[in-house]
Amino acid sequence: MLLRRSGLIGIALFCLVPFYWMVVSSFRRTSDIYDKSPVPAPWSLESYSAVFDEGSGFGRALANSLLVAGVATVVTLLVGTMTAYALARLTFRGKNVVLALIIAVSMFPGALLIVPLLKLFTDIGWINTYQAMIVPSMSFALPLTVWNLTVFFRQLPLELEQAAMIDGCTAFTAFRKVLLPLAAPGVFTTAIIAFIATWNEFIIAVTMINNEALQTATVRIAQFTGAAKFDTPFGTQMAAGVLVTIPLVILVLVFQRRIVAGLTAGALK
């Protein structure tokens, strides 16, 4: 019991302490940024106002991130859930080839993507568009989604869909009405994974976009670094970091409840 509790506390500390340090540092004044006190004294919003002074349009960058990651996640889930179901449940020719392809795609290095996609998007006029960030994001979000969901679908009992199909459901109806509701926890977990993966995307966004109005938050935040090499504005960086992370933390808390509810419902069966 004691061991278990200390394990829980250990995990929480491991996860939260470095993050807490970022939050605390973001609330210090620039003059006492090197303080080591666990609580800022005095509290200050200096760094936060600096974030919005400096970039002018940091809010816009946050909105861009939301749009790009949101659209990419929805499209990825729509496409990926169906494919995962087919891979987990249907018997069809070329299934192993599709599985192998998706495994192959998940090992594709993003750095190799940049040069050819830059040339392609220049030709079709996609430079400085949202789709230039959304579509390439699916190169890593889609294999991840299909993989996770295939494994998840496989672990659900086959008998339920078979019963539905014997009662006259088509395979697609069985998928939609029987398997999908059961798989909700897995789908939500996958949605979070896909959203965060696309929100964190960096190389493609920084390559395809040079119009400031379309930049995502991760790209914008990186621009707070570099310029002044020996006088890095750490307070501003930490404040911007907190701002970029907050939407994700809120999302995690919201989805958290749904995941827990889904899992408890499954356990009661």
Next chain:
Amino acid sequence: MTQPTRTGARSGRVARSAVKEQNLLALGMVSPTLVVLALVVFYPLVAAIRESFYTSGGLDADGFIVEGEVFTGFANYAGVIGDRFLNATLNTTLFTVVTVSLEIVLGTAMALVMHRAFRGRALLRASILIPWAVPTAVSGLMWKWIFQADGVANTLLGTDILWTADGVWAKLAVVIADVWKTSPFVGLLVLAGLQIIPAEVHEAARVDGATAAQRFWRITLPLVKPAMLVAVLFRLMDALRVFDLPYVLIGPRKESVETLSGLIWDEATRVNYGPASAYGTALFVYIALIAFVFVKLLGADLLSDVRARKKGGA
């Protein structure tokens, strides 16, 4: 494990009546994914491999810039046996082996603790999601701040280590930052696997007198293996192409932490598209080799599942 034969016989009856329908449905369900991947992955792959054999913008014998691209054979691959490429390969490999091992052990431990927890479980699972929710670029900045010469890490340890300078400590800083960020992700995937194990299996083993250790090694671990293998596979693939963490935390073109992706990015930003594509292709082959070896283990598992079902159905 005896289940496939039983359900297989039943699925056989259903499957036979609907083979054609299933083929058509499968085509409809799988093709959108294939179309997307063809556009964003297969096309760039082919284009990049082609690019790696060409050079553009060079000067001809008279000193004029050559228009278009010229086929140069393996000239772009000359750098693959160079010191910088080998150093990047070594850095990438070391980073991958160390972080993935640490993350799978820590992640499994976290999943086991969370699986048993009832009070504060939701809160704990939310907090475990936070490191992973922090964007890599932000986490790089965060650890850079923590690892400053007069930062909190040195204060707590009572040391004066220059973590973010080019050197062996920089490697450790990158490993720590990655383990912090990614172990929770592994934990989450393993936890999902744990929760599918029916409680009855554990109860039966307990009734039969199995100790906690026996239950872990003989029941939990084999049953959670599929989820764990997926986690390891994804972590391997991710770690082998790591770019943004060492870039933000230590900086670009730092010998001690330059990864293969970092090297490719550096060449690409200097408009050395040929060498960049050649290194990219080499990285792709390297990752494919490692994945092939790994999938030989994992794939056997996946395919035996398919085969068992097929056999049962026939």
